[in-house]
Amino acid sequence: MSQCIKIIHYKAGNIASVTHALSRLGVQAGLATSPDHLKGTDKLIFPGVGHAKPAMEVLRQTGMNEAIRNYRNPVLGICLGMQLMAEASEEGPMEGLGIFPGSIKRFSDEVKVPHMGWNSLHELSSPLFKGVNEGSHVYFVHSYYLPVSQFAVASCEYATRFTASIAKDNFFGVQFHPEKSGTTGALILKNFLAL
Amino acid sequence: MNRDNNHTPLKRCSMLTKRIIPCLDIKHGRTVKGVSFTSLQDAGDPVELAARYSENGADELTLLDITATLEGRSTFLKVVEEVAAAVSIPFTVGGGISTERQVELLLSRGADKVSVNTAAIIDPSLIDRLASAFGNQCIVVAIDARFTGSKWEVMSHAGTKGTGKIAIQWAKEVYHRGAGEILLTSFTADGSRQGFSLDITKDVSCSVNIPVIASGGAGKPGHFLDVFTKGQADAALAAGIFHYGVVSIARVKAYLAKNGISVR
Incomplete structure (x- = not known):
C-alpha cells in the first residue's frame, strides 16, 4: 500500500535533499505549504535550515503551526524542524510549537560553532533506530541544541550531551540530517516510513 | 619521529570526527584531472565519481566549477542536481559565485553549502548578505593564501592575483561577517604533495570559532595526521592524490584511526 508522504515547505527547509533521499527509497513525496495540504496524508516530514525566528513567523502566518500541533499521524522534524517543535529557543529568542518539552540553547564558545560533521549516536531507544548500531555516525550541522530530557531517544556529545533524537506520541525529531547521513540515514528514514 | 604520544592536544575534545x-574540478560538466578508478565506466562523469567517493568513505564532497562561461554555468547546475539525487x-559547490540568486539556484538544486572566494574579496558584505539570507551554516568562505x-597573503582570481590582505586578518573578518566555515588553501603547498601548510592552518583554525578545512599539499596519510594534530584543522580536502589513486580515503582513515584521530 503506498503512503501519502508530504514535506512541509515553508521557505526554511532544504527540501531538495529530503525529496532526493525519499526518492532513493522509492517514495515520491509531495509538498505541503498550507494546512489543507495535510488532509489525507499518512506522514509528514518537517525539515529546516537557517534561522528559527523567521521560520516560525512563516509557520504562524500560514497557520501551519496549529496544523502541525494538531496532526495525529507520524511527523518527523529534521534539524531546525525538530527545534521548532520544542517549547522555546534562545535563537530569536522565540516561542516554539511546544510539542517537546525543553528549550533550545546555543552551544558555548568553548567549541566551534556550528557543530558541523559526522558525530556518533548513543542511547538509542526508538523504532526509528531499528537496525542502527550504538555509535553509528550521522551528519550534523547546527549551532543550537535541545538538552536531553526523558523524551530523548538518542543522544550525542559536543561539549555537552544533547538530544540527537526525540519522540513523544506521534511526533519524532532528529537533530542530525538523515537525508545526508549515507546508509545509516537512509535506514532511519526507512524506519520512519515503516512506523 | 615519534608521533604516538606527542600530538598537540586537541583544543576541544569531542566525539566529532x-x-x-x-x-x-568540473569543466563543461566533466571532471578534469586524471582519475585512476579503473572500475569507473566513465572517469570524467562527476556524478559517477561523486557516488564512488561517497561509497568509499568520503565525509563530504566539494564540486568546483572551473568553467567561466554562462553555458558552463547551466551545465554545472545540472551536475549539481544529478549529484544531489545520487x-x-x-x-559544497563553488566557483564564480557572486550573487544571492546564484546561491539560491545552487541550494534549490540540492547543494548543501556554497563557497565564495573572489566575489567576497571584492565585496565583503556579500558574506553578511548570504549568511543572513541562507543561514551561516551553508556559507563557506574559500581563502587562497600564499x-x-x-x-601569508590572500590571493584572488583562482590564485592569480595578490590582494595585499593578510590571511589571518581576512579569516577573522569573514568569521565576524557570518561565514559558517573556512576552506583554507595554501597555494604554497598546493600540488606539492609535501604536506599541508601547518602553521597557517593552525593560526587560522585557532583564531576563528568556526570549522576550518585545510587544503593543498596532501601527499600521504601522515600529512592528514599532521594537519589534524599540529594544524588543528577540522577537515582536510584533497584532489590529486585521491583522483590519481596515490592513496585511498580508506587508507587515510585507517591510518588516522590507528593514530588516535576520530574518523567515521
Missing part, C-alpha cells in the same frame, strides 16, 4: 573531503552525503617570505 575529522572529515576527509575529495574535491572535483549521493547521500553533504556537498607565503610571500614574510607573510
